[in-house]
Amino acid sequence: MRARALVFGVILACGGAPPAKTESVTVPAASQSAAASSASATAPAASSSPAPSASAAASEPAPDDRPTAPVVTLLDPGAAPRSRLRYAFHTRHETMRMDLKMTMALGIGGAQTPSVSMPTIRMDLDIDPVGVDAEGTLTATSVVRRADVLADATLPPASAAKLAGDMKSLVGTRGRFVVTSRGVSKEATIDLPPNAPENIRQIMQSMRDSLRDLCAVLPEEPVGVGARWTVLTRVRSRAIAIEQTATYTLKRRAGNVADEDVALTQTAPPQVMHLPGKAAAAGTVVKLVSMNGVGRGHVHQVLDKLSPTSSLHSEHQMKMAATTSIGSQDIDMAMTLDLAVKPLP
Numbered sequence: 001m002r003a004r005a006l007v008f009g010v011i012l013a014c015g016g017a018p019p020a021k022t023e024s025v026t027v028p029a030a031s032q033s034a035a036a037s038s039a040s041a042t043a044p045a046a047s048s049s050p051a052p053s054a055s056a057a058a059s060e061p062a063p064d065d066r067p068t069a070p071v072v073t074l075l076d077p078g079a080a081p082r083s084r085l086r087y088a089f090h091t092r093h094e095t096m097r098m099d100l101k102m103t104m105a106l107g108i109g110g111a112q113t114p115s116v117s118m119p120t121i122r123m124d125l126d127i128d129p130v131g132v133d134a135e136g137t138l139t140a141t142s143v144v145r146r147a148d149v150l151a152d153a154t155l156p157p158a159s160a161a162k163l164a165g166d167m168k169s170l171v172g173t174r175g176r177f178v179v180t181s182r183g184v185s186k187e188a189t190i191d192l193p194p195n196a197p198e199n200i201r202q203i204m205q206s207m208r209d210s211l212r213d214l215c216a217v218l219p220e221e222p223v224g225v226g227a228r229w230t231v232l233t234r235v236r237s238r239a240i241a242i243e244q245t246a247t248y249t250l251k252r253r254a255g256n257v258a259d260e261d262v263a264l265t266q267t268a269p270p271q272v273m274h275l276p277g278k279a280a281a282a283g284t285v286v287k288l289v290s291m292n293g294v295g296r297g298h299v300h301q302v303l304d305k306l307s308p309t310s311s312l313h314s315e316h317q318m319k320m321a322a323t324t325s326i327g328s329q330d331i332d333m334a335m336t337l338d339l340a341v342k343p344l345p
Contacts, residue, residue, distance in 0.1 A: 070184060071232040074219045078227030078250055085218040085250075085258060086181045088304045089138035091129040095145070095344040096307040098123045098210060100337065101152075107332035115334075119160075120150040121167065123207065124344065127306060136181030140306065142211060144173045166199055173204060175211060179306070183215035209235075214306065214341070216248060216260055216299050225250055239275075240288055242268040248299075256303040264314060266293035273320070286331075289319040295337075307343035314339075 099122050105115040124146035130139040147167040155163065178187040190208040192201060219229045227250040234243055244266045252259040268291035275284060295314030302308075313336070320331040 068234045070217050072217055072219050073230045073232070074221050074223070075228040075230060075247075076226065077221060078224035080224055082222040082224040082227075083253075084220075084222050085253075086136065086303065087138075087179075087183060087215060087218075087301075087306075088136065088181070088256065089129065089132050089179075089306060090304050091132060093129075094127040094305060094307050096125050096127060097342050097344050098125070098207075099150075099340045102338075103336045105334045109329045112332075117153045119153040119155065119163075122146070122148045122150055123167075123170070125211075129306075137178060137186070138180075138306065139178045140176070142175040142177070144170050144207075147171055166197075166203070169200060170203060170207075173207075175208060177211045179215055182220070183217045185212040185215075188212035210339075210341075214308065216262070216301060216308070217246075223250055225253055240268055240271055240273050240291070242266055242291065258299075258301050258303060260299045260301070262295075262297050262299060262312070264293070264295035264297075264312075266295075266316070267291065283325055285323045287321045287323075289321060291316070291318045293317070297339075305343065307341070309342045310340070312339045313337070 099120050101120045102118045103115055104118070106113050123144060125142045126145050127140050127142050130141060132138050147170040149160070149164045149167055173190060173192065175190040176187065177185065177189070179185050188208050188211050190204045192204050196204075217231045219227070223229070229248050231246045231248070232243070233246070234241075244264060247263045249261045250258065251261055268288060270290070271288050273286045273288055275286060293314055293316040295312055297310060297312030300309040316333075316335045316337070318331075318333045320333070322329050322331055
């Protein structure tokens with residue numbers, strides 16, 4: 001499980017992060033959202049090739065965000081008896097709920113804003129399996145049945161109305177994904193009109209990534225209670241490249257039920273960030289100076305179902321440098337994310 005979330009869409013829909021008092025440069029909301037999204041995404045480590053120039057980075061298209069195959073390393077096989085952990089997917093309809101809660105604090109040019117708590121974003125998805133092949137790989141489709149903003153935080157009325165409207169517009173959006181019996185995602189797509197606004201695109205990208213990362217990736221080898229393994233993931237998001245390591249510990253195994261604790265670490269090397277279209281067209285360039293994230297969670301998985309019962313709390317710190325036509329400014333961002341997933345009756 002990764003710390004994927006709807007951060008791009010949340011910040012864009014609310015007009016960016018809370019404004020900081022500064023007299024030199026006002027950082028566009030688009031660049032703030034790009035920075036925030038990277039803290040909740042997994043992406044590949046940066047290439048060894050030189051970073052693109054500021055002008056090229058501002059205008060070139062976003063890179064391919066398809067993930068590389070995860071690297072799974074067994075650290076401890078656990079106690080005997082041991083057996084192979086595998087999903088045995090069925091072809092019955094499922095409904096799944098995803099809740100995201102985020103807090104954020106932003107500093108621009110040394111001026112720090114108070115931490116802001118965003119309302120919880122809730123999405124319910126209907127999942128319909130298309131089929132399971134001879135190797136146990138599941139192909140399924142999804143459709144957003146419900147998309148709401150909960151009343152557990154206060155936003156300015158205009159921002160709250162816009163966010164709620166944007167979320168409602170997601171109802172009916174369809175997707176398709178393919179996942180193996182070891183939980184490795186082979187495909188994840190979301191159908192989206194080509195003229196969809198940027199905030200909706202980012203929300204749906206995050207939903208796609210959540211589906212892509214829904215299942216814990218399992219080791220190849222037989223394991224028992226107490227087993228530990230790592231899953232190294234490299235994916236490029238629309239914003240930046242990040243490397244993530246998830247360390248799983250098998251806490252319980254009873255028949256087709258497995259419980260795992262998970263600990264996450266995320267890092268990203270210095271790089272030029274890829275911004276949404278308007279910010280890039282305006283000549284804004286944001287360079288990532290540093291990014292680190294940690295998280296802890298738990299996964300309860302019935303192995304013949306796709307939808308887990310899981311929770312994850314993660315914390316992220318980023319340092320950036322933004323350049324616009326009128327100057328440059330340092331940006332510090334701290335975020336916490338709480339993501340919960342559960343099956344619905």
